[in-house]
Amino acid sequence: MASNPFSAAAVAGAITQPPTGRDYLVDRSFRSLALVGAVLIIALMAYILYEIGGQAWPAISKYHIDFLTTSAWNVQDGVFGILPVIWGTLYSSLLALLIGGFFGLTVAIFLSQDFLPPRLAFVFRTIIEMLAAIPSVVFGLWGIFVVIPAIRPVANWLHESFGWIPFFSTSLSGPGLAPATIVLAIMILPTVAAISQDALNLVPYRTKEAAYGMGATRWEAILKVMVPTAAGGIFSAMVLGFGRALGETMALAMLIGNSNTISLSLFSPAKTLASLLASNFPEAGPIEVEALMYAALVLLLITLIVNIAGIGILQVTQRRISGKS
Amino acid sequence: MTATQTIGSAASPKGAAAPSPAADVAIDCRVEKIFYGNFLAVRDSHVPVQKGKITGFIGPSGCGKSTVLRSLNRMNDMITGFKLEGHVHFMGQDLYASYVDPVVVRRYIGMVFQQPNPFSMSIYDNVAFGLRLNRFKGNLDDKVEHALRRAALWDEVKDKLKASGLSLSGGQQQRLCIARAVATEPTVLLMDEPCSALDPIATRRVEQLMLELKDDYTIALVTHNMQQATRVADITAFFGVDISQGGRTGYLVEMGETKQIFEEPREQLTKQYIRGEFS
Ligand SMILES: Nc1ncnc2c1ncn2[C@@H]1O[C@H](COP(=O)(O)OP(=O)(O)OP(=O)(O)O)[C@@H](O)[C@H]1O
Ligand SMILES: [Mg+2]
Numbered sequence: 001m002a003s004n005p006f007s008a009a010a011v012a013g014a015i016t017q018p019p020t021g022r023d024y025l026v027d028r029s030f031r032s033l034a035l036v037g038a039v040l041i042i043a044l045m046a047y048i049l050y051e052i053g054g055q056a057w058p059a060i061s062k063y064h065i066d067f068l069t070t071s072a073w074n075v076q077d078g079v080f081g082i083l084p085v086i087w088g089t090l091y092s093s094l095l096a097l098l099i100g101g102f103f104g105l106t107v108a109i110f111l112s113q114d115f116l117p118p119r120l121a122f123v124f125r126t127i128i129e130m131l132a133a134i135p136s137v138v139f140g141l142w143g144i145f146v147v148i149p150a151i152r153p154v155a156n157w158l159h160e161s162f163g164w165i166p167f168f169s170t171s172l173s174g175p176g177l178a179p180a181t182i183v184l185a186i187m188i189l190p191t192v193a194a195i196s197q198d199a200l201n202l203v204p205y206r207t208k209e210a211a212y213g214m215g216a217t218r219w220e221a222i223l224k225v226m227v228p229t230a231a232g233g234i235f236s237a238m239v240l241g242f243g244r245a246l247g248e249t250m251a252l253a254m255l256i257g258n259s260n261t262i263s264l265s266l267f268s269p270a271k272t273l274a275s276l277l278a279s280n281f282p283e284a285g286p287i288e289v290e291a292l293m294y295a296a297l298v299l300l301l302i303t304l305i306v307n308i309a310g311i312g313i314l315q316v317t318q319r320r321i322s323g324k325s
Numbered sequence: 326m327t328a329t330q331t332i333g334s335a336a337s338p339k340g341a342a343a344p345s346p347a348a349d350v351a352i353d354c355r356v357e358k359i360f361y362g363n364f365l366a367v368r369d370s371h372v373p374v375q376k377g378k379i380t381g382f383i384g385p386s387g388c389g390k391s392t393v394l395r396s397l398n399r400m401n402d403m404i405t406g407f408k409l410e411g412h413v414h415f416m417g418q419d420l421y422a423s424y425v426d427p428v429v430v431r432r433y434i435g436m437v438f439q440q441p442n443p444f445s446m447s448i449y450d451n452v453a454f455g456l457r458l459n460r461f462k463g464n465l466d467d468k469v470e471h472a473l474r475r476a477a478l479w480d481e482v483k484d485k486l487k488a489s490g491l492s493l494s495g496g497q498q499q500r501l502c503i504a505r506a507v508a509t510e511p512t513v514l515l516m517d518e519p520c521s522a523l524d525p526i527a528t529r530r531v532e533q534l535m536l537e538l539k540d541d542y543t544i545a546l547v548t549h550n551m552q553q554a555t556r557v558a559d560i561t562a563f564f565g566v567d568i569s570q571g572g573r574t575g576y577l578v579e580m581g582e583t584k585q586i587f588e589e590p591r592e593q594l595t596k597q598y599i600r601g602e603f604s
Contacts, residue, residue: 210442213400214455214505215432224454229445 052300056293067294071260075284080291082298084260088270089302092181092256093245095266100185100245101238104192105227108234111193112200113222125197132190140254143183144175148255151178155267172267175257181266183251188241195240199233200226232318239310246303249274273299350414351376351513351543352397352434357411359392361404365570366392370577372562374513374545379535381558381583382547385598388564389575390547391439394515397545398434399427415513432459435511437519439547441498443490443505448473448482451490451501455509468508475537476504477530495522503531513543520553532557551599554583561586563595 004018019027053060059067063080070081107128111121155172162168172178203226211221227234257269258279273295280292352374359367367389374380374397382390392401399420401407413420420430435455443451452469461468469486473479478500482493490501499522506514516535520528535544535557548554554561562580566573579592590596 204442206438206440206442207444209400209403209438210444210502210505212403212428213398213431213436213438214458214509215428215430215435216458217428220458224458225444 049297049300052293052297056290056297059290059294060297063291063294067291068298071262073260073291075288078287080288080294082273082276082295084262085271085273085276085295086298086302087262088177088256089246089272089274089299092177092184092252092270092272093242095177095181096184096188096245097238097242098185099181100188100241101192103185104189104237104241105196105234107189107193108196108200108237109222109227112197113218113226125194128190128193130190131186132194136187136248136250137254139183139187140251143179143251143255147179147182148172148174151182159267166264167266170263170265170268174269175255176267176269177256178266180252180256180270183255184245184248187248187251188244191244192237192241195237196230196234199230199237202233203229232314235314235317236310239307239314242306242310243303246299246306247274248272249278253278273302349376350374351416352545353414354393354397355411355413356393356396356409358408359389359396359401359410360406360408362406365572365574367564367575368567370562370564370575372577372580374543375560376543377539377541378559379539379544379546379557381554381561382545382564383549383551383554383561383598384564384575384578385566386549387573387575388566390564391517392575393564394517394545394547395436397513397515398436399430400436402427432509433511434513434515435506435509437499437503437506437514437516439517439521441495441502441522443493443498443501445489445491447487448490448493448501449486452504452508454505459509461509469504472504472508473501475507475534476500477527477534478504496524496527499523500527500531503534507534507538510542513545514538515545517547518549519546521549528553551587555587558583563590563592563598565594565598 006018010017059080067081068086069083070079071083072079072081074080110116111125115121116124152172155168155178158168159171207225207229208221211225216224252272253275256272256275258271258275259269260271261268263270277292277296277299280288284292350373354370354372354374356367356370356372358365358369370389370393372380372382372393382394384390395401396409397413397415397420401409409421415430415434418425444454446454449469452472453465456465456468470479470483473482478497481497482488482501490498493501499519503516503519506516520531523531532553535546538544539559546554546558548558559582560580561583563578563586564575565578567576568574578594579586579590581591586595587599590599
């Protein structure tokens with residue numbers, strides 16, 4: 001296959017020899033296969049963007065950027081704006097990331113840093129991963145029948161006592177941001193926990209040894225060495241969790257109250273892009289469908305931007321940490 | 326807390342230490358047996374590490390030098406299945422007593438590992454790590470520079486202290502780890518083949534550092550390099566491997582002044598080993 005410039009070095013009975021033609025063939029086929037896969041994924045992405053963009057085009061040319069900056073959604077008058085929906089999407093996802101990310105990382109630390117015997121840690125991990133398998137609609141039902149009644153007294157007490165704080169400025173009458181966020185946080189927790197745990201497990205044993213060898217306590221070793229060393233993977237876990245929260249549909253449609261309001265209050269109802277799409281599509285006429293396609297495109301772009309920004313930040317910090325600049 | 330105070334107070338030269346062995350012994354290590362799970366790794370090794378001296382550990386690969394060294398600051402506690410029978414006294418205190426916190430032990434007894442293991446943070450932060458851990462209040466920059474100079478690394482990294490410790494070459498990483506360990510000036514320094522990844526010049530400078538440090542500190546050094554042992558060690562402990570009981574169990578063959586071990590060893594095994602007749 002490839003020419004061997006060192007064939008003169010081959011003496012009778014020599015063990016070393018160049019890779020055979022078959023070795024090269026396998027090598028090359030694998031590379032082409034990987035390339036085809038990568039190209040297919042990019043093509044699929046582009047196709048989806050193109051298709052949704054095409055369907056959204058009438059709406060884009062009709063409402064322009066106003067679609068993103070106005071608040072009315074009135075099918076009769078043909079007036080559409082999704083500012084509160086974008087707000088609701090980002091606000092609920094950020095809150096969920098804050099809660100789910102914190103607890104997810106805590107769980108990951110708890111399961112990876114010898115707090116539990118390995119076998120028990122494995123059992124725990126499996127249970128947490130099973131959370132990810134619970135259907136969204138079940139989470140929604142659980143939210144309606146368990147979470148909302150459970151937090152309502154607390155929420156209303158907070159509103160009555162600390163109503164001057166913007167986060168508590170309304171009372172919770174039923175569905176709203178708070179129950180939606182809590183359920184969303186639980187839904188992204190397995191993602192964050194599992195990927196963070198993998199990242200923490202990848203920290204070399206000798207790094208851990210170095211930390212304890214310096215006389216670090218367990219918490220010093222975890223917070224000053226283990227977590228920073230695994231920061232890249234933990235950050236990826238957060239980005240994936242955030243992405244999952246942005247796109248979550250069913251549970252949110254059931255729990256968030258579907259109201260076009262922009263409020264900092266945790267107890268006010270809201271609406272997210274995904275829940276808007278889910279609840280409005282079934283009965284939408286042609287004009288509303290165009291607007292919904294525009295909204296879908298916005299959701300797609302937000303998700304893409306979050307992921308690309310995440311990758312970018314990750315690469316910059318990784319380069320700084322590993323020193324391979 | 327008790328542990329901190331006991332060890333701390335015993336650190337003063339004439340502290341009212343509990344019945345201490347010979348006053349010039351920093352760590353009195355009397356290993357009866359060390360197990361990893363069911364495997365008997367080391368037996369019957371009484372290794373007193375003298376204060377203000379360098380004690381060299383030599384012996385064939387797998388004879389338990391690292392194992393003994395690491396049990397001097399309870400590093401082996403991290404390994405599941407590790408069990409030590411016997412005792413290790415530091416400043417008259419049993420390191421393995423139930424009330425002693427290994428974290429405290431490791432603050433007073435620092436360690437340089439066989440493999441370089443810098444943290445994935447900047448060179449500066451690597452060296453400052455222990456200082457910050459100990460809530461050092463003085464001039465951090467000075468201490469970091471001093472430690473890096475001592476480890477013969479300063480000139481190579483002084484212009485890139487912000488670069489990651491992992492961006493250094495293997496030998497530089499090892500010197501960074503030495504700088505990190507000496508920065509906090511622990512009472513005893515355990516060094517596990519600190520020079521195995523270093524070139525001859527850096528090796529000499531690290532040896533220089535050891536000789537410099539031993540005025541104030543105590544050093545235990547594992548080395549495979551016989552010349553190094555003769556150059557720096559005051560006392561040498563020679564470990565051998567006993568295969569008579571089935572497994573490969575390490576034990577102390579003999580220990581004495583380095584000169585005596587190398588020039589007139591008492592044991593036949595030692596003689597053969599230092600002549601290079603087996604490894
Ligand atoms: N973490 C461990 N778990 C189980 N066995 C171990 C462990 N570490 C070391 N051992 C065993 O204990 C014995 C002594 O190992 P040790 O690392 O102390 O040898 P050494 O004298 O330092 O060798 P070298 O010169 O090659 O570094 C070896 O047989 C080794 O296989
Ligand atoms: Mg060793």
